[in-house]
Amino acid sequence: MFAVRTLADDVFIGSCGIVNLNMFTHSAEIGINLSHPDYRGKGYGGEIMLLTMRYGFEQFNLNRISLRVMGFNTRAIRLYEKLGFRHEVREREVFFHDGAYFDQLHMGILRPEWEAAHG
Amino acid sequence: MDNLTVKGDEVRHGASLYLDALSGELIDSLGDAVLSEAMLRQLNDGSAPITPLTGAQIARHMKTSGEMVLALRLRADDRCIGACRLGDIGWQGRHALLEVAIVDEAHYTVDMLADAIQTVLQFAYWEANLNRIYVHCAEDNTTLLAALKQAGFTDEGRLRQEVYRDGRYLDKVVCSMLSREWSG
Numbered sequence: 001m002f003a004v005r006t007l008a009d010d011v012f013i014g015s016c017g018i019v020n021l022n023m024f025t026h027s028a029e030i031g032i033n034l035s036h037p038d039y040r041g042k043g044y045g046g047e048i049m050l051l052t053m054r055y056g057f058e059q060f061n062l063n064r065i066s067l068r069v070m071g072f073n074t075r076a077i078r079l080y081e082k083l084g085f086r087h088e089v090r091e092r093e094v095f096f097h098d099g100a101y102f103d104q105l106h107m108g109i110l111r112p113e114w115e116a117a118h119g
Numbered sequence: 120m121d122n123l124t125v126k127g128d129e130v131r132h133g134a135s136l137y138l139d140a141l142s143g144e145l146i147d148s149l150g151d152a153v154l155s156e157a158m159l160r161q162l163n164d165g166s167a168p169i170t171p172l173t174g175a176q177i178a179r180h181m182k183t184s185g186e187m188v189l190a191l192r193l194r195a196d197d198r199c200i201g202a203c204r205l206g207d208i209g210w211q212g213r214h215a216l217l218e219v220a221i222v223d224e225a226h227y228t229v230d231m232l233a234d235a236i237q238t239v240l241q242f243a244y245w246e247a248n249l250n251r252i253y254v255h256c257a258e259d260n261t262t263l264l265a266a267l268k269q270a271g272f273t274d275e276g277r278l279r280q281e282v283y284r285d286g287r288y289l290d291k292v293v294c295s296m297l298s299r300e301w302s303g
Binding site: 025027063064087090092093 | 165166167168209211212213214250251253273275276277278279280281282283288293295297
């Protein structure tokens with residue numbers, strides 16, 4: 001896990017990390033948290049994702065990085081699609097919130113796809 | 120009392136199998152012979168290397184992994200043929216990962232697996248009050264996939280290249296059943 005700080009003013013704005021690492025299958029999940037409200041909606045989320053993905057592929061030598069996101073979080077899903085993640089599994093009724101169940105989307109990107117898009 | 124339906128043991132009984140406490144004695148009854156390569160492949164979901172294991176070792180590992188672990192016993196002669204587990208339970212979302220390990224090769228069939236799955240579902244919905252039961256399965260495990268289809272599971276998609284075996288990557292299939300979809 002890493003803390004995320006801005007280069008311009010050294011402000012702590014969130015965290016990111018590579019979790020659920022399986023070194024046998026060379027796969028892991030990515031997670032980010034942009035917790036500082038003043039820095040949301042300004043492109044930092046995509047930059048944090050790219051830095052963490054690069055760390056996973058180039059330092060951990062991963063073959064696959066995946067993530068899980070609530071199915072109704074369309075803004076985040078659009079960002080992940082833009083970064084090259086593909087829809088893989090729609091896990092039905094995983095979350096229970098405010099009296100209703102919600103689906104969870106599992107998305108993934110493979111090393112060749114990363115290299116083609118960002119290598 | 121006459122108007123009440125008392126299900127009792129019925130909750131844990133299938134057509135050919137029933138669920139029981141996975142005692143040390145039952146684990147030992149599974150024997151210390153190493154399973155065949157074919158069986159080891161069927162019982163491995165691809166998240167770890169296939170290594171030589173006995174049926175007793177597999178059942179013991181399931182038991183130590185905690186949560187709801189039960190023995191699978193034949194109704195005909197009470198013989199233990201494996202174990203099952205409802206793990207990674209999310210009590211807020213009421214979901215659990217189902218693992219079924221029939222380690223007796225003579226009984227590792229689509230029909231017996233489907234019966235085991237149905238029996239665990241009955242327990243999961245009626246007794247444990249769960250809503251979503253899901254299974255992770257390597258794409259080349261045709262026996263388990265056929266049993267899941269027979270039991271009525273929905274294919275939710277594939278985690279690409281999440282399985283590694285024989286020098287290549289395979290997909291991991293995710294299947295699930297919700298309590299309202301179950302017709303038990």
